[in-house]
Amino acid sequence: MSETERLISPEAVRHVARLARLALDDDEIGRYASQLSAIFEHVDAVRRLDTANVPPTAHPFPVENVLRDDAVTASLDRATVLAQAPLAEFDCFQVPRIMGEAP
């Protein structure tokens, strides 16, 4: 138990949760610390793999940029899109303040 719990600490889980914008309670932090430790132990075969001279694959086939003709076509109606927002005003999405003191 302690062996795997050392792999990813609760502090590391808190840091990752912050990066992922996930509000987690203390129970979740503890549970994910031990579950993520077990999962990363399981995938360790990949970390230890000898991959000298092996290129990475990001996509099954080569992906090319696709351009369409430079012609004006209809896009989604603004009112239709804004109607789905939790809050909208003045033809904009409305959010709480984004500026403030650093946390």
Add this chain to the structure above:
Amino acid sequence: MTASRAPEFGSLVEIAASVRSGERSARAVLAQSLERVRDLEGDLHCFNEVTVEAAEADADAVDGMVRSGLDPGPLAGVPVALKDNLCTVGIATTCSSKILAGWLPPYDATVVSRLRRAGAVPIGKTNLDEFAMGSSTENSAFGPTRNPWDITRVPGGSSGGSAAAVASGMVPLSFGSDTGGSIRQPAALCGIVGVKPTYGVVSRYGLIAFASSLDQIGPFATTVADAALGLEVVAGHDPMDSTSLERPAPSLLASLGDGVSGLRIGIVDDFLSDVSPECGAAVIAAAEALAAAGAEVDRVRIPELLLGLPAYYLIAPAEASSNLSRYDGVRYGLRVDGPDAETMNARTRGEGFGPEVKRRIMIGTYALSAGYYDAYYGQAQKARTIVIRAFEAAYQNFDVLLTPTTPSVAFPFGSKVDDPIEMYLCDLCSIPSSLAGHPAASVPFALSPEGLPVGVQVLAPALGEVEMMRVAASLEQAAPPGVRGPVTP
């Protein structure tokens, strides 16, 4: 264990022929489907929403075309169920997540518009593991779907609702999405046919993204021919998906009867020791049947495929953590308020996502974070290359490969849900072709001692759908009676 045979609709070709000729109305076919839903939905929970009014309007439109002498298309009047991660304009699309509460998509997925243009009648949105993450539908925010062969067991996942709806005879055709096995595994556990096409054959436009380099839409049906027709209708280039291949839809039905004579078929040895005896025995029996039908069958070892599972459980969560960053409480769905935008984002996501989705986002974010990127995500991308190269070498000697679809038959509710790694192992045999972008199909081929269906997986190289479906059709012919749905629980 009280599953019994269910009434069948007839083949998709038969349904469409009878509707096109006016012998049977689309409304009558729909009524048969909706009656079955009414009888069984309480036991099975296949659907997040049954869209009766929209279905009746679509069926009426098909019947109107027939009366006017117009051809509604090759799926005229065929009732179809759609996994609830396929966008449907004006109809809630939830991904079985609380975070999309109240969202009504402003557009249809390409698959949905192509089905409707072919005369199909969508009857509702099927349950799934939240955001298609899971192998049992137990991760749905709206409760699990139950397996029609035994309602104390899972139907598999993530497309469990689509699989159970076909396996219980509610609809003759449904669609799901497959990222690491989410069509093939529930097809196997529910005793039906499920097909994951080559990446790029079916447009992903309007499929809510989980892992974009792996996601692919495909059909469920009780027969190989019906799955082939369903795939033909939705496949083909779509300018709305930049990863859509610039190719016409494959022609599959025409060659299903061509047999397997001369095809080189490899039994992949490496999975056989990791699966239950009945799942391994079904592969051996399937190989014997194909040899008897004239195929050249041999065994092959491809140990690199075992790297698939750990590589996938880094790559898919990494892509998911990026894709799911869009659920931020700003533009659609749930918002949980906070004093500033970042707190609002975090609270919305903390409350809106279920435990498995949060777990995958955490895995992905960790694997991509500074200091770990090269060791985990970078290495996993290289492992992906190793898997692809190993397949390339094997396909020098074989046209198709055979493996078990799943390590076990349908398991009881609650038996894996608290152990993420146990659940992830369900995808062991299905993941390698996902990483390679190759097609794969699951065909029901046996029953376990307790009477549960066992699937065999047919793998082919990229764009090998024609040979893959020929092999699937031969397996279907050779399979013992009673191994496939539909069944009545």
